[in-house]
Amino acid sequence: MSRWIIGFMLVFTSLAFAQELEVKMLAQGSALIDINGKQRMLRTGNTSPEGVTLVSADSQRAIVEVKGERQTLVLNRRISTRFNKASSAEVRIASARGGHHITSGRINGHPVEFMVDTGATTVALNYLEAERLGIDFLAGQEVQVSTANGKAKGFLVSLERVAVGNIELTQVEAIVSTSRSPEIILLGNSYLSRLNMAVEEGVLVLKARQ
Structure with a gap:
């Protein structure tokens, strides 16, 4: 029998729609x-009749997609994604086990974590x-990287x-390592430095610049 995990709420809001989601139980x-x-x-x-798609789930987190936008749900955290204007965007990423901020995303249109x-x-x-992502990295500039x-x-x-x-x-x-590290794609400052960032009670807030 799968072990169920209980207790997470997520709220999606925008000028056009509002979805309130509460994850009652999680399993693989x-x-x-x-x-x-x-x-x-x-x-x-x-996909539910309300248009909520479950992309993946395990005992620790679930990834859902609403109106084409994906969010990673971590237990016991409340997250909201807001669209204040058509040109303004905000994403909130809760801290997972170990204090790391892990989220779903896309590279060249392909889903990644x-x-x-x-x-x-x-x-x-x-x-x-x-x-896997179809990146022709061998055509890039060769560099030396430090790995684990x-x-x-x-x-x-x-x-x-x-x-x-x-x-x-x-x-x-981006830097592509010829080793197996990092095991998960690192979202570094070539992306982050172009946004406004803040941490609110352990939740990382990313905001697009106007």
């Missing part, structure tokens, strides 16, 4: 979500992820599009 590949007062049992890939790293100069990923296992060869490239939630930036520098 499924989640019980209260959507505007109606409970829906969703499995990975299912990021770990926010304010100490990283650029977005950083390993060659396996780069190959020591020094490794890397390639400096420019990513056409990098997005977290509805904040998408173009021409974002």
Whole structure:
């Protein structure tokens, strides 16, 4: 029997719509979500009548998509994504186990998972992820990178599009390591430095600049 985890609420709001979601239970590949007062049992890939799609779920987190925007839900955190104007965007990322901020996103339109790293100069990923995303990293500038296992060869490239939630930036520098590190894609300062950032009670707030 799957072990269910209880207790997370997420609120999506915009000028055009408002969705209030409360995750009642989590298990591998499924989640019980209260959507505007109606409970829906969703499995990975299912979309509720209200338009909420469960992208993935496990005992620690779920990723949902609403109106084309994805959010990572972490237990016992309340997150809101707001659209104050058509040109203004804000994303809130709760801290996961260990204090790291992990969120879903997109590189060149492909879904990925990021770990926010304010100490990283650029977005950083390993060659396996780069190959999966169709990045021709061997055409980039060769550089040396430091990994958890020591020094490794890397390639400096420019990513056409990098997005977290509805904040998408173009021409974002990244380094592709020829080792298997980092295991999760690091969202570094080549993306973060182009946004306004703040931390509110452990929640990282990213805001697009006007």
